[in-house]
Amino acid sequence: MIKTRIRSKMFYSYLHDPSAIAGSVILTVFVLSALMAPWITPQNPYNLEEVSLEYFLTPPIWMEGGQMPYMLGTDDQGRCIFSTIIYGCRTSLVVGFSVVLIAGTFGIIIGLLAGYYGGKLDTITMRLADTFYSFSTTLLAFLFLGIFGKGSVSIVIMAICIAGWVKYGRTMRGSVLEVKQEAYIMAAKATGASDIRLLLKHLMPNAIPPIFVIVAVDLAVVIMLEATLSFLGVGVPLTEPSLGMMVAIGKNYIYAGMWWMIVFPGAALIFLVVGINLFADWLREELNPKIERKG
């Protein structure tokens, strides 16, 4: 009963928050166009048969020298900017969702165990988390990739996960410590429920809501991180499309006035991240009981 009331209350506040709606619409548009990339783009920029050097550095179509079908112009290899952006968003979203899923799962498990069992396990994992946190996900991913090389998208995902689990682990642990005190957990324990049953059936579902806020914020952070790593040249390999790499290529032509190679991929990245953050902001205020909401 209470659950449905909370849910409908959340839905109500969602419908009355324009920025939450805008955010989720933006995210949906990006996800859909990334999924349908081959059907909505004029060219697959990473299929050499479709790319022609003949059309390199073409400006957007509304400028002099612009050419169909290169709506937003082309880069120095003759790749269509619009298509590369869509394919690049695909990489961003794949990396983003994979990291959130892998680091999230790992963090939740660690947080559950550390919070429930406490003691040495708790001390060790949380000290480890503190250390990773102070070195920061960005620095660790950068060093890892810089040293062990860039081979594929999955190595980038792995590198971000090294310290990426910490936020989830800490939040989950804190949440578990609170839920553990509840009477129904004691009751379940008293009835002789096994540890696994207690963890999975009673603790996990009740301790997990704070994780949702982290997932939303983290998705945006990871997408920016992937772009940053690729911009620096330690991210995804040259054979994969990436918004960060597009900006890095455009940087070579910054004084030649070829702004479209930077502005369009940059704008796409900002839109995507702002969309996610708008939604995350709403979610945070919604799930934080400490702040009064009034208009």
Next chain:
Amino acid sequence: MATYIARRLIQGIFVILAASMFCFIIFQYMGDPVLNMVGQYASFQEIEEVRQNLGLDKPLYVQYGRFLWNAVHGNFGKSYVTRVPALGLILERFPATFELVSLAVLMAFITGVVMGVVVALKPYAWRNRLIMAGSLAGISIPTFLIGILLIMVFAVFLEILPAFGRGDTLQIGFWRTGLLTVSGLRHLILPAVTLAMYQLAVLLRLTRAGMREVMTEEYIKTAWAKGLPPRKVIFKHALRNVLIPVVTITGLQFGELIAFSIVTETIFQWPGMGNLLLTSIYEGDQPVIVTYIMLAALIIITANIIVDILYAMINPKIRYD
């Protein structure tokens, strides 16, 4: 308290040891330094000789011990590329990075906290909604993009600020500063703003969230009820308590700051440590990479321990175990 500090120090030493082990592994598994030294036409005998001279035929733990011993004495070997001691190479770049980072942090902290307080007091005024929208943009635009966009606007289109390098510098003792010349200061503006932007947005949002929570507390209501002037309530009673977590989080994000300084230095070709690191990574210059990692670890751990101790001193609620 003393045991608490001792415990934190021991913990710090453990982390440094872990970092050194990581660095040792880099040396072991990334390319063979011997082949690097003798060249590709050396005979098998010559290679073995160099290996023995370097002690690379000894068991791993002996080698690790030597690595540690040398590291403690600041000897990380010579750069493969420039053939000068790696530590000297990095320390030479330190002033450039230090000036950039400290100016950025100062700017971010002052603007971030002041704006955070202003916004928290009247969260629904349209001007403050605008600031919040701006801060959302601040955390939604990655540092590298901020830098590139600033270059496009101020260096390419308006042509009013330089975008590359450090400009004219003055050598004072071992310190090479860019703060005393007009050209040096002009060169500092864009990189410092770029680096400050992300932190500014984070600090603003932290301060605002903290202030909004604290303003609903009983002791603030009491302060208002006593008839204290708003200045006193806001700055003496509320902000003080908000600043504790804000400062802590800033202090604990040193790693992030170092990472973003690498990005900023790369974009603006700022001749600092981060720029050197990225070049060394491209060139596979292991001694420089390893030295950088050890220094970064040392700086981060020191900052952490200082923050923890200060925090324990300010906040009597903390448990010392």
